[in-house]
Amino acid sequence: MTVCYTWFHERFRVLPADATDEIVRIYARAYILMLLSSQLFADKNANRVHLRWLPYLASLDDLGRYSWGSVALAWLYRCLCRGTNRNVVNLAGPLQLLQSWIFWRFSSLRPSGFNIFGFPLSSRWAKYLPRNDAVDQRVMATRLCLDRLHVHDFVWEPYSSPEVTAVVHPEILVDEHHWLHAKDGRGGDRWFPRYYQEWHQHWEDRFDSVILVDRVADPGPSAEYLDWWCRVAHRFLSPEVAFQDPRPILLTEEARHRGSSQAPPRVQVVDRPITGEWIGVGV
Numbered sequence: 001m002t003v004c005y006t007w008f009h010e011r012f013r014v015l016p017a018d019a020t021d022e023i024v025r026i027y028a029r030a031y032i033l034m035l036l037s038s039q040l041f042a043d044k045n046a047n048r049v050h051l052r053w054l055p056y057l058a059s060l061d062d063l064g065r066y067s068w069g070s071v072a073l074a075w076l077y078r079c080l081c082r083g084t085n086r087n088v089v090n091l092a093g094p095l096q097l098l099q100s101w102i103f104w105r106f107s108s109l110r111p112s113g114f115n116i117f118g119f120p121l122s123s124r125w126a127k128y129l130p131r132n133d134a135v136d137q138r139v140m141a142t143r144l145c146l147d148r149l150h151v152h153d154f155v156w157e158p159y160s161s162p163e164v165t166a167v168v169h170p171e172i173l174v175d176e177h178h179w180l181h182a183k184d185g186r187g188g189d190r191w192f193p194r195y196y197q198e199w200h201q202h203w204e205d206r207f208d209s210v211i212l213v214d215r216v217a218d219p220g221p222s223a224e225y226l227d228w229w230c231r232v233a234h235r236f237l238s239p240e241v242a243f244q245d246p247r248p249i250l251l252t253e254e255a256r257h258r259g260s261s262q263a264p265p266r267v268q269v270v271d272r273p274i275t276g277e278w279i280g281v282g283v
Contacts, residue, residue: 002048008034029057040072044090072097086232100125104158108145119167121159143237 012030016023037049056066072094079093100122103110114124130138158164221229 001051003051005034005038005047005049008049025060028060029054032057032063039096040068040094041075042092042094044092097122105155106149106153107155108149108153109142117163117167119169121164121167140238147236147238 008030012027012034015027019027033051033053034049036053041050041053057063076093076098079091080098082088083091103114103125104121111125111128111130114128117124
């Protein structure tokens, strides 16, 4: 069940001056509900507030015990998987986090003038407002940049610099916040084997689920797959004209005498980038 975002915003926009503690809690739940529906778990329209989050807001004291970051990341991955469908034209999910990740990782796509680090790290781009002019040209330039992407153009460890570690709260880096990552169900720790006994049994019986396949000399894609992939996918995001050599061709003296209509045609660059194929562009 959903409620129109406009009504929800107008109804809970201003907290009454004489609000009691219970009214404050109601407005707090409404604000968190709008935040969840319009920011972290937004749909493609972002004009509805979903009421499925209400049970999680019953107790405000329990909100901090939920792993909202993990859920938001899983929702973003699901939206990205749907976005790879060539019939899908819109993308949902926490796109602010996706944009921050792109700016941190792809230096060639990063806007200039945002060198002040803060926490959370995504706040570095909080004041970034893209221009409304020349949108089509910027889209073409971005697609061409992705098509020409190389390994060294990707920042593999963007958060390892001293500027970043200086703004991260020290409590996040202490070992006690990473204790769950060390739990593997071995030794004296019996919490996971008890609560996840079924999954542990699946792991113990993993050899019974091994699929036997014949070894092949060439593990590469088959001709049928390549034929299908070329028919349904796009090798590059940029149009064909984007890969032409922008340098002018010097006309021979013979061509000058024949006139411009007889000039030799522009020769396309043969060494087209293969990075689009390398990164598996299929949208």
